[in-house]
Amino acid sequence: MPHAKPKQGSRSPGETVGAAPDVDFSAPAATEAGETGARGHPAAPERDLRRPVIRA
Known part of the structure; x- marks a missing residue:
């Protein structure tokens, strides 16, 4: 497994981010x-995987 060492004097990601x-x-x-629900954009319609996608 490769190991990465920080440059001399630099901080680790944990020290940098917090x-x-x-x-x-x-x-x-x-x-x-309580009550939960789904919000946001509606899902795209299902695609028929038997037909190829043709894009112009």
């Missing part, structure tokens, strides 16, 4: 979260 965000372990369970 630490991981705190995790909220007191969040409600999924069953208590």
